[in-house]
Amino acid sequence: MALTEAAQVLDRVGSMLADVARDGMVGSGDMELLDLTREVEGMGRLTDALQALAAAEVDERSRHELGQSGLAQRLGETRGIQLLEKLTLV
Numbered sequence: 001m002a003l004t005e006a007a008q009v010l011d012r013v014g015s016m017l018a019d020v021a022r023d024g025m026v027g028s029g030d031m032e033l034l035d036l037t038r039e040v041e042g043m044g045r046l047t048d049a050l051q052a053l054a055a056a057e058v059d060e061r062s063r064h065e066l067g068q069s070g071l072a073q074r075l076g077e078t079r080g081i082q083l084l085e086k087l088t089l090v
Contacts (some may be wrong), residue, residue, distance in 0.1 A: 017043075054082055 001009075025033055062072035062080030072083040084090070 055080075058084055058087075 022037075025036065028036070058071060059080035062077075062083060064070075064071045067073065070080075072078065072080045075083055077083040077086065
């Protein structure tokens with residue numbers, strides 16, 4: 001899957017998850033709540049893995065050896081971590 005397509009999928013999934021969060025869990029049955037909790041935990045693990053992979057790739061594309069052609073350097077930062085902080089508002 002191309003990264004552009006993956007970003008579009010993540011955007012759609014994010015919108016659906018926002019709907020679930022907005023609607024809340026009040027009124028759901030116990031088993032529904034437990035099933036949802038299990039699924040949310042699984043999604044969280046996948047999200048954590050994707051965050052780590054993306055951050056590692058940004059860092060790789062920003063490595064010192066690339067000089068001014070590195071990703072971070074082209075975007076006005078000196079290191080990948082600085083670009084990640086700016087991008088993720090950390």
